[in-house]
Amino acid sequence: MINPQKNSILVVDDTPNNIRLLFDLLRGVGFNVSVVKSGELALEKLHLIQPDLILLDVMMPGMDGFETCRRLKADEKSKDIPVIFMTVLSDIESKVKGLQMGAVDYITKPIQIEEVLARVNVHLALRNTQVQLMNEVTEHREAEMKLQETLKELQKAQTHLIQSEKMSALGQLVAGVAHEINNPVNFIGGNIIHAIEYTKNLLNLIQLYQEYYPNPVPEIISEIEEIELDYLSDDLPKLLHSMEVGVQRLQEIVLSLRLFSRTDDSKMKLVDIHQGIDSTLMILGHRIKEYPDRPGIEIIKNYGNLPLVECYGGRLNQVFMNIITNAIDGLEQAINSQKIFTPSIAIQTEVLDSDWVKIRISDNGCGIPVEIQKRIFEPFFTTKPIGTGTGIGLAISYQIVTEKHHGSLECVSELGEGSEFRITIPIKRYQ
Ligand SMILES: Nc1ncnc2c1ncn2[C@@H]1O[C@H](COP(=O)(O)OP(=O)(O)O)[C@@H](O)[C@H]1O
Ligand SMILES: [Mg+2]
Incomplete structure (x- = not known):
């Protein structure tokens, strides 16, 4: 179930007999084994290597197994490495304390070869699955982030496209309309000034006629009444003036459109x-x-x-x-x-x-x-x-x-x- 070639185990123990036994046993089935003789050395070693499992003796001079375990669980780098305590058979209290400290299991001393191998294999299998799962989750997350980024890029590109298409289509339309309107508007604007002038002259002339020929023939009298000459003479200049204002406004709008659309x-x-x-x-x-x-x-x-x-x-x-x-x-x-x-x-x-x-x-x-x-x-x-x-x-x-x-x-x-x-x-x- 476990490929020992791939897994490394750190043994932390101060008893030479135990060390030898565990080293021979685990090395014998193909694990990569490192050994240290104290909790302090274990913590130091963990700066250099990243074992897949730690076998930790409880009773050691200096820092004991519990303190060692507490410290390595507090360190981000080593906190996920499974720890198996090695404790004396009858010592129930130590077993419970070890598990509370974050150990995944314990092995009883004196060491039984089959028991060690069985427990080590189970926890390595669990650990390997956990690592694989974590990798998959990370990969998933990375893929999702990449997707999100791509989506954002796409949306940006799409906006850009809409923008440039809209701008050029709308800009051309507006510029075209403005151009087409420009000529007739200028034409009206240019002529209306003359129309105002001519109208003024004609109305003056009529007034002169009325002064010098106060008694026209009946046909002219009825025509004057028909067209309401007084009202017409008063209204025509006003009407032309408002047309002039309208044309000026048109010219301003055309200019704005041309400035706005700048193709x-x-x-x-x-x-x-x-x-x-x-x-x-x-x-x-x-x-x-x-x-x-x-x-x-x-x-x-x-x-x-x-x-x-x-x-x-x-x-x-x-x-x-x-x-x-x-x-x-x-x-x-x-x-x-x-x-x-x-x-x-x-x-x-x-x-x-x-x-x-x-x-x-x-x-x-x-x-x-x-x-x-x-x-x-x-x-x-x-x-x-x-x-x-x-x-x-x-x-x-x-x-x-x-x-x-x-x-x-x-x-x-x-x-x-x-x-x-x-x-x-x-x-x-x-x-
Ligand atoms: N001056 C504003 N006052 C209130 N809300 C605004 C104002 N400007 C932008 N917003 C908010 O920003 C949103 C996005 O604006 P915009 O990109 O122009 O899209 P749209 O106008 O088509 O909704 C608007 O829907 C509105 O909620
Ligand atoms: Mg808007």
Whole structure:
């Protein structure tokens, strides 16, 4: 059952006769046997060798068997090695004490060859099985940890893929739409100025006619009444003016879309961070403004004096978009839970140590519980209902800030009070 070649036994005894007997017996069946003559020497020896079993005499001068056993059970390195006590036949008390000290068994003196071999074999078999099991458990654990790591890597890769695909598809779509709209919008914008001018001239002319020809033919009188000339003359300039305002707004939106989507993001460029934040806010305008059943969200900008930052502008806009969208979601949740407050988002920028810029985006919304804060940057982690949240916004943002820009993204939040996200990135490309 036991392959003695593989197992080693340490004999601790001070009686030469016993030592000789045990040594010959165990060596004779093929075990690897070491012998020491005292408890002190046994402990020393255990720094050098790792036997599979210890045969320990109880009665020894100096440190006795019990103390030796207590010490080797207290040592992490030797505590799992099975110990068999050797004690005098009648000494029941010693046997019990030995077992209490952590011994697995005892052998009675004078030594019986068969008994020694039988007990040694049983305990070595047990020990070997235990070691094997422990190895298997360790292997299992290692395999599980590797699997966990691989899974994390996979999720990261997946997020990356979704991110780049989404970005390029969405970016191209937005850039395409912006480009297509740009021409007609500029065309309308350019012409409306002339339309306003011409209209003014024509209305002037009509007024002159009315002054110099105060009594027109009946057909003209009825036409003037028909078209309500007074009202028309008053309303037409106003109407054209509001069209002009509308076109200007369209032009701003188109510019924001183009800035936001930056499809030329393959290289780092010098970017105006504030412009990126502003175009993001412009695009999110419909979620910020007031509705009949919801107050508007106040935007508090506290912009520092930032230099142009060498970065991937489009990607950073994506980060602003994710964080501000989450802030709006958090504010809406707080509004829905009847919290009485003025919903607001504060955006603060500053230069740190002349090498870094820091952007803080904070809200006074629902806040994030501590146990959830640890998980918000994990891919696919969301607390929002299915179909609303994807759980990749912050994972993507984290990747963009830390991996693409070698910066940091942190979250500070207090439940019921609000949340702050802090982005720190280098002003110059990270070498
Ligand atoms: N400003 C915030 N206020 C409250 N909770 C937030 C805020 N930002 C992030 N969270 C929490 O972090 C989670 C993960 O965010 P995100 O990765 O953007 O995924 P999603 O928005 O799709 O849920 C959210 O589900 C939410 O629980
Ligand atoms: Mg989100």
